[in-house]
Amino acid sequence: MSEISTILEQRDSPLVLVVDDDVFMRLQLRRAMEQEGYQVVEAPNGEQGLEDYKHLHPDIVLLDALMPIMDGFTFCAKLQALPSGDRTPVLMITGLEDEESVAQAFAAGATDYVTKPIHWAVLRQRVKRLIQQSQLHRQLESANQVLQRLALVDGLTQLANRRCFDQHLYQSWQRLARERLSLTLILCDIDCFKAYNDTYGHQAGDDCLQQIAKTISSCARRPADLAARYGGEEFALILPSTESRGGVKVAQDVQYKVKALQLPHNSSQASHSVTLSLGIATVVPQFDSNPSVLVTLADKALYQAKAAGRNQYCT
Numbered sequence: 216m217s218e219i220s221t222i223l224e225q226r227d228s229p230l231v232l233v234v235d236d237d238v239f240m241r242l243q244l245r246r247a248m249e250q251e252g253y254q255v256v257e258a259p260n261g262e263q264g265l266e267d268y269k270h271l272h273p274d275i276v277l278l279d280a281l282m283p284i285m286d287g288f289t290f291c292a293k294l295q296a297l298p299s300g301d302r303t304p305v306l307m308i309t310g311l312e313d314e315e316s317v318a319q320a321f322a323a324g325a326t327d328y329v330t331k332p333i334h335w336a337v338l339r340q341r342v343k344r345l346i347q348q349s350q351l352h353r354q355l356e357s358a359n360q361v362l363q364r365l366a367l368v369d370g371l372t373q374l375a376n377r378r379c380f381d382q383h384l385y386q387s388w389q390r391l392a393r394e395r396l397s398l399t400l401i402l403c404d405i406d407c408f409k410a411y412n413d414t415y416g417h418q419a420g421d422d423c424l425q426q427i428a429k430t431i432s433s434c435a436r437r438p439a440d441l442a443a444r445y446g447g448e449e450f451a452l453i454l455p456s457t458e459s460r461g462g463v464k465v466a467q468d469v470q471y472k473v474k475a476l477q478l479p480h481n482s483s484q485a486s487h488s489v490t491l492s493l494g495i496a497t498v499v500p501q502f503d504s505n506p507s508v509l510v511t512l513a514d515k516a517l518y519q520a521k522a523a524g525r526n527q528y529c530t
């Protein structure tokens with residue numbers, strides 16, 4: 216176990232997990248892999264190998280086919296069942312050259328195989344290539360995750376963007392139509408924000424948007440709630456399973472917290488500090504209509520709040 220904790224601490228080179236019941240074979244494999252600059256952990260059977268795998272997440276597994284307690288084929292099958300198991304390459308080392316065991320190795324999920332007696336130069340090349348492929352795969356996967364995140368997040372405020380808003384609203388609509396529960400939408404628009412930019416500059420305008428975004432986000436308390444940047448200086452709160460009264464409470468909370476920010480706005484018609492106008496709408500979603508009904512209602516309520524002098528909410 217001390218070997219394992221050392222490896223967990225210092226992981227600067229690829230880690231090879233060698234699973235083989237033959238002590239001499241493990242030693243030879245270790246030497247060959249260490250010569251390539253890899254770190255090595257050994258396990259004498261599939262069961263121990265699986266434990267090590269879970270703790271260490273190696274970059275590749277060199278796996279003997281026939282072992283006591285748990286053989287290589289069973290190991291492979293169990294590895295496939297792990298959440299991260301299908302990504303790590305497994306190079307099966309089999310003494311059995313018959314077609315059936317090769318087929319069995321691939322069917323169990325092995326990535327590639329070599330046969331004993333081992334041709335060491337071939338083994339080294341295979342391991343190198345498999346590690347490179349797996350590292351590339353991991354990089355692509357994390358790049359993909361970043362891209363997916365970027366596609367849904369607003370760059371300035373880090374809030375959900377319009378695309379994310381549309382998706383979440385549609386999904387909430389479908390779910391609540393099934394559950395026959397209310398969906399509330401609040402649209403928030405900063406009052407006299409053009410004047411704010413004109414007075415304090417565009418950079419200050421951006422800072423203001425960031426602070427308002429953070430504040431609105433803090434009012435989305437339930438896991439299913441979503442705060443989004445709906446447009447330039449407009450924000451939205453999607454509140455699933457929320458009646459009109461609950462929506463009003465959240466709107467009041469937003470107003471209270473924005474006021475508490477005390478962001479000076481001397482050219483506002485509504486107040487001496489930055490304020491919002493809010494439109495609240497609530498419906499029980501129906502399968503035969505779509506969320507644009509709700510957006511239109513909230514937009515109308517927002518327009519009323521503006522028309523009535525700003526710095527207020529309407530339903």
Ligand code: GH3
Nearest residue numbers: 404405406407408409410412417420421447448521
């Ligand atoms: P109202 O009270 O009626 O909402 O007036 P308003 O001035 O807020 O509304 P209007 O739609 O006339 O102007 C919105 C302004 O928001 C204009 C635009 O330049 C500004 N804006 C939109 N997006 C951004 C942004 O990302 N950064 C900054 N600094 N300003 C923005």
Ligand code: MG
Nearest residue numbers: 236279281282
């Ligand atoms: Mg064996």
Ligand code: MG
Nearest residue numbers: 404405448449
């Ligand atoms: Mg606006």
Ligand code: MG
Nearest residue numbers: 404405406408
């Ligand atoms: Mg505005």
